[in-house]
Amino acid sequence: MKRRILIKIFSDETKGGKDLSLSKGLVKFIFISISLFLISFTFLLYHFINYNVARYKLNQYVTENNYLKKKVKALEQKTALLDSTIDDYYHKYTALATYAGVQPVPYELKNIGIGGQIEEPPTKDLKPVVDLDEKIRKLEKFVDIQMASFQKIENKLERDNYIRSHTPSILPCNGRFTSGFGMRHDPFTGRMHFHYGIDLAAPIGTPIYAPADGIVKRVRRTKGGYGLMLEIDHGIGITTRYGHLSMVLVRPGQKVKRGQIIARVGNTGRSTGPHLHYEVRILNKPVNPLNYIIPYQSFFD
């Protein structure tokens, strides 16, 4: 015999209650139905919530995306502006490089970039971002190359400036030119003799100026020859000598600047009258000092 389940229902209308007899199968069916309903409901609720969260996120992404698109456009404009500024700056750079005697980096390098694989955008819509990135990287590389070149220009200008400031270029004293560089009759013996410098006659005490920057190499006093003599090392293989001095105002090892008073004209040593004997030597070989005097140049840079 099938077992049945008896449910007694009490209410105000039915005194003593009402019996409800249900088969076990029916109860099972009802139970399964309610369970299925609850599972379905939970499932739908879950998806409903998920859908709404996704919709919310989607709206957020759309807003963000629109914002980013605007930003990319603005960055594209700024990059284009930067690009033309780099062009202006390149013209100034080439002028400076030419002035310094440095080969400027070719303009074509601007569009060469960094090489390697060109990045593929995840979607076609993102191509402007990849292009922008590529453009910025090219400009960055071009600026880096120019920075390295600027370093070369700076070094070259510094070197040139050093050479310029250390090359004798002015008349060391205001005097009358009495004897030149080369063969001449010796004023004492009358015999032909090589004169290694120039002579500038001037009253005793006339100031003598350093013709370029350098370091005092030595101060020497001899009875004959140069008399009281001063030698300056200009550091680029050039030395200068000053003979027959009455006074030396600097000491060995001291740095001197072009235009600085270093000594005074005298009549010491093998001299026939107050004058400065001035020599310029390259690697200790005497050269004509007149080639190291720029006419009308001021004493100071």
Ligand SMILES: [Zn+2]
């Ligand atoms: Zn002389």
